[in-house]
Amino acid sequence: MAKNVAIIGAGVSGLISLKCCLDEGLQPTCFERTGDIGGLWRFKDKVEEGRASIYESVITNTCKEMSCFSDFPMPDDFPNFLPNSKLLEYFRIFAQKFDLLKYIQFQTTVLNVKKHNDFSSTGKWDVITERNGKEKSTTFDAVMVCSGHHIVSHMPLTSFPGIERFKGQYFHSRQYKNPSGFEKKRILVIGSGNSASDIAVELCKKAEQVFMSSRHGSWVMSRISDNGYPWDMVFHTRFNTMLRNTLPPMIVKWMMETQMNRWFNHENYGLVPENKYLMKEPVLNDDLPSRILYGAIKVKPNVKELSETSAIFEDGSVEDIDMIVFATGYQISFPFLDESIVKVEHNQVKLYKYIFPPDLEKPTLAFIGLIQPLGSIFPTSELQARWVTRVFKSLCTLPSESTMKASIETRREKRVELFGKSQSQSLQTNHIDYLDELATEIGAKPDIISLFMKDPKLALKIYFGPCHPYQYRLNGPGKWKGARNAILTEKQRLLKPLKTRIVKDSSMASITSLLKVLGLIAIVWAIFFHIY
Incomplete structure (x- = not known):
């Protein structure tokens, strides 16, 4: 019998959690306190109690190719950075494509999530909800908290x-x-x-x-980086990440300062x-x-x-x-959870890999999207949900409580070293490193060395090009046959909304590249001649 999973919130994390549950054969029920999907990204001209609020002009800070769900590219005519209304349109297309709306109970508020009386042996939860003034208690095998962290003002x-x-x-x-x-x-x-x-x-x-x-x-x-490309398509590459992880810290910091001051x-x-x-x-x-x-x-x-x-x-x-x-900023808050289950201290929650409370008898409670990566939150939440649903099915296992707590402390120390002690940095993490960490857990991390042998064109694109979400659908559970093509055609989708005026092809770009190469050869030759 498939396990029943409660999902709290129908924003970005809630929608992708729904799909991941369905992909794994679980039976999800999503509770959304408002009457529509979208969460943070659904603009309303008045602030609503208990939900995130944005201003009318909000535009995404990460581009569409780096922010889409891994097996569902955004339409090629969508702009590269999306106004909130356009992003909401993408979510609606996504929800319709995978028939997600029928699993969502709208206008339903989660009042309390508590352990079932046999939790220590079953890991089940009692979820108490309220709709139209009537309370209801339902027992679930697992719970995914997707309520976000931009609700309570600080x-x-x-x-x-x-x-x-x-x-x-x-x-x-x-x-x-x-x-x-x-x-x-x-x-x-x-x-x-x-x-x-x-x-x-x-x-x-x-x-x-x-x-x-x-x-x-x-x-x-x-948002505009080298040659007019979106900043995150230039910054977030595996090659750049390798440099940042292997070069001496002072050199990395100097490189970052130089880049920021360009x-x-x-x-x-x-x-x-x-x-x-x-x-x-x-x-x-x-x-x-x-x-x-x-x-x-x-x-x-x-x-x-x-x-x-x-x-x-x-x-x-x-x-x-x-x-x-x-x-x-905002304060992290989970009013439907008792402090004995999850305690917020100094605006931080101690979670294994930002997802699992380490001291529960059963790993059946998970937090999705409670993180602030140096990149798009969408592929991050998706990989979290893909891993969590496999943990719920016992296809992936967690380490011991002591190991998880040690990992939480080690991660905290590293985070402070990299990002500082500020409250605003309490959920910060490196983007590609964290994605790879989650992908490794489910067996979906790209094998670059193997790819170089089998498909060098794709391998070069993956290593030196942008780290698209599609990379995590090339192999392993959830493999998508369209992943390779999506990676190799990203430039077409990037340029489609830009080239709205037909112009003649220019050969200046190739000439410029040739001059750069010749200039580099001349410099090397000059140095060689000077030495000898």
């Missing part, structure tokens, strides 16, 4: 002396929807992450002046991170430097104190302020 008001006497309006970025109503205002945005940067850039088009207060600074990147010198713009050698998640914003350049946004240090109408900063400067937007 507003550290005690860190801002004088906030109680500030006469202007202040609110968390979760409440922000669009720039309407902010005309001619002097606005202070607290934070320098992606949301803070997006909101500051958008508001400065209508506000009198926008200030951005940054405690630690941030690296800022454009677009503009962060020190000159007041944005350079306090500890620039940490692998802090970069901000993706194509407009921020130009807005700073012509004064629409002014970067300020941390706020020391607030008066009735102004902000006093740590450098002694004072600015009149009408409104404050706190883009200060």
Whole structure:
């Protein structure tokens, strides 16, 4: 008899968990408190209690080829970076293709998830839900928590002396929807992450002046990288990952700083991170430097104190302020789980590989998407779900409790070393390394050496090209016959939405490449001649 699995949430992680359960022959039931799919990516013009909230202009920070599900490429005419409405359209196409909606109970809130009375022997859970005012308890063999971590706002008001006497309006970025109503205002945005940067850039088009207060600074990147390609298709390659993992740390950090400063010198713009050698998640914003350049946004240090109408900063400067937007992140919360099952401490949850609580008698509770990779969350959640469903079926096994706890501590120490102790970095992980780690568990990691012998063209593409999600469908459980073709044709899908005007082919690119090669030969020859 197939096992019954409860899935909490019908956002990105919930949808892919549904599909993975079906792929493994499990019987899933997804509980979604709202009336539609999409989770975080479904824009609503009003904030809804208990669900993530985005502003109207949100665009993905990772491109479509790196963000699609591994056996379902996005339509080739979709833009490379998607507005939230376009991404939601992809989710709808995906849900329809795999007939997922019939497994979702909408307008149903999960009130409590507790161990069944025979949990120690069966690993079963009682899930108490509420719909239309009526409560219901259902027993499941396993539970996948896909509720996300962008719901409960983090507003550290005690860190801002004088906030109680500030006469202007202040609110968390979760409440922000669009720039309407902010005309001619002097606005202070607290934070320098992606949301803070997006909101500051958008508001400065209508506000009198926008200030951005940054405690630690941030690296800022454009979505557009070498030769106009999306940044993550250039950055996330196996070859680059190999270099970062094998070269001495100081060389890697120097390379990262050099790369981050290629677009503009962060020190000159007041944005350079306090500890620039940490692998802090970069901000993706194509407009921020130009807005700073012509004064629409002014970067300020941390706020020391607030008066009735102004902000006093740590450098002694004072600015009149009408409104404050706190883009200060979120707190992890699972109101339907007792602390005896999962405890949140310092905005962290101790989970094996960010997924499994290590001290349960049975591995039948898993968290999907509770992670912040230096890349797209979509393929990450998918590989998590693929592994979890095989653990539920006992096709994959977990190590002992002591081994898992040791692994959690080792991972924590490494994370602090790479990313720092900041609360905003508590879920950070390297992208390809983590994907490969999960793929190894299920037997889906590409065998590059074997591929070089059998299919050198594909092997070169996999190693030196972008690390697409399709790579994890080439072999092993869940193998997809279209994976090879999807990898080799990614450039066609990338260029399709760009080439909307027909132009004659130019031979300049090949000439430029030839000149570069000749120049390199000339330099090597000059050095050789000089030595001898």
